[in-house]
Amino acid sequence: MPDSSFKLSTIKSLFWKLFEQGGTAVVTLLIQVVLARLLSPDEFGMLAIMLVFVNVGNVIVQSGLNTAIIQAPDATERDYSTVFWMSLTVSAILYVAVFLASPAVADFYGMPAAVIPLRVLVLVLVVNAYNSIQEAIVARNLEFQKTFRATITAGVVSGATGVCVALAGGGIWALVLQQLVQQACKCLVLALQVPWKPSLVFDPGRAVTLFRFGWKLLASGILEQGYQSLSDLMIGKVFTSADLGYVSQGKKYPYSLGCLLDGAIQPVMLSAVSRVQDDLAYVKRLARRALKTSTFIVMPAMALFAVAAEPIVRLVLGEAWMPSVPFLQMYCFVYALLPIHTTNLQVLNGMGRSDLFLRLEVAKKAIGVAVLAFTVFVLRDLHLIVAGYMLVGIVSTFVNASPNRRVIGYAYHEQVRDILPAIALSAVAAGMAWTVSLLGLSDLVTILLQVLVMAAAYLGIAALLRVEELSYLLGTARELRMGR
Numbered sequence: 001m002p003d004s005s006f007k008l009s010t011i012k013s014l015f016w017k018l019f020e021q022g023g024t025a026v027v028t029l030l031i032q033v034v035l036a037r038l039l040s041p042d043e044f045g046m047l048a049i050m051l052v053f054v055n056v057g058n059v060i061v062q063s064g065l066n067t068a069i070i071q072a073p074d075a076t077e078r079d080y081s082t083v084f085w086m087s088l089t090v091s092a093i094l095y096v097a098v099f100l101a102s103p104a105v106a107d108f109y110g111m112p113a114a115v116i117p118l119r120v121l122v123l124v125l126v127v128n129a130y131n132s133i134q135e136a137i138v139a140r141n142l143e144f145q146k147t148f149r150a151t152i153t154a155g156v157v158s159g160a161t162g163v164c165v166a167l168a169g170g171g172i173w174a175l176v177l178q179q180l181v182q183q184a185c186k187c188l189v190l191a192l193q194v195p196w197k198p199s200l201v202f203d204p205g206r207a208v209t210l211f212r213f214g215w216k217l218l219a220s221g222i223l224e225q226g227y228q229s230l231s232d233l234m235i236g237k238v239f240t241s242a243d244l245g246y247v248s249q250g251k252k253y254p255y256s257l258g259c260l261l262d263g264a265i266q267p268v269m270l271s272a273v274s275r276v277q278d279d280l281a282y283v284k285r286l287a288r289r290a291l292k293t294s295t296f297i298v299m300p301a302m303a304l305f306a307v308a309a310e311p312i313v314r315l316v317l318g319e320a321w322m323p324s325v326p327f328l329q330m331y332c333f334v335y336a337l338l339p340i341h342t343t344n345l346q347v348l349n350g351m352g353r354s355d356l357f358l359r360l361e362v363a364k365k366a367i368g369v370a371v372l373a374f375t376v377f378v379l380r381d382l383h384l385i386v387a388g389y390m391l392v393g394i395v396s397t398f399v400n401a402s403p404n405r406r407v408i409g410y411a412y413h414e415q416v417r418d419i420l421p422a423i424a425l426s427a428v429a430a431g432m433a434w435t436v437s438l439l440g441l442s443d444l445v446t447i448l449l450q451v452l453v454m455a456a457a458y459l460g461i462a463a464l465l466r467v468e469e470l471s472y473l474l475g476t477a478r479e480l481r482m483g484r
Helices: 003-038 041-062 063-069 077-108 112-121 124-140 144-167 170-195 203-236 241-275 278-309 310-314 319-336 338-350 352-379 382-401 410-438 445-466 467-482
Strands: none
Touching: 003 144, 003 170, 003 241, 003 319, 041 077, 041 112, 041 170, 041 203, 041 241, 063 077, 063 112, 063 124, 063 203, 077 112, 077 124, 077 203, 112 170, 124 144, 124 170, 124 278, 124 338, 144 170, 144 410, 203 352, 203 382, 241 319, 241 382, 278 310, 278 319, 278 338, 278 410, 278 445, 278 467, 310 445, 319 382, 338 352, 338 382, 338 410, 352 382, 382 410, 410 445, 445 467
């Protein structure tokens, strides 16, 4: 593929991924706001516990082999079917295991009403065995417009289902059915667009080849999700389900915002790096561009969200959720670091270095578990537990960046130098936006003024100083328009 054609294709894919993430975020936000008004922190805490088992199961079903298909230069229809049958078998085993363990889980956390909802929720694992192949095919072909259609449709349908059940007094079932319908609907809409159906084919040789690459990513995914879930499990046991509900809500919105912005860039980058992995200079240029662009967008968004957190929560979620404000602000810091994490890790994935990926995860999770155990069992303070995640996030930037000095010649000090403009601009603009809160205005007016001040200060200073990232984004928009 010619360089200009490849660049244009990548840019278009990026915009489609951004539309998907953006549309999903808007729909999800609206639904979550309505459900937060209708349901209690206890019910969201119960869902957080149940999602631990679903999320870990999803990693086992989807992670590793899915990325192996995207990264493999010679993936075929036989590979797709082979991986599907492997994933389906694993999902069925996991479903049976969770089904049988549900009473013990509910008893351990003192939530007897969670037994049946948990058994229904884990059906998501079976659906995702099929969905993982669909998304791998879409990513390989950089056809993210198909995922956009499926995700938006699924968000609307599942959201409507959840709200209707909540209004009918369904309680926890509103959250459970929303999750299940969302994945099933997304899978169905993708099936209408992706001309792939599993065949009765299983190639043991290819299964071994793909597994050799994928098992390291699978292990890494389990470590990551297990670590993220461990906090919920510990908080749910040591504290109350309402406390867990506040923490999970505080984490949810910064996480969604981070995935919206950074998550639009990184999947496209993985596909792009996989296509040019033999050209190290090109890969480094892609990595630098992804890191600088993502940070330029994510950093100010997180800074603004943290500054405006109090009026946003009070206005949108209500007074009942105000205890979640400090957690939301701390998680804004955690997810502001996403670009440096994901850029370095996606480079390793795209280059086929899943061995390094796994080593990094082991090192980071050893540090993270030690900090988590200390904050939960020694300090026993919710705010210090989340502060521990902030500390681990900083340390993890060093860990994730270290291998790419050798792999593509992109050292940590170069990466810090590349993102310093966005960090400095975000700090200055956020400080200016914070002063609006001193005026004593209504929540809605305060939020609107803070957004305007932040945007004007950030973009104005960036334009005045001729920051390269802003010029690149404006130039890319013009190039995309001309390419059409």
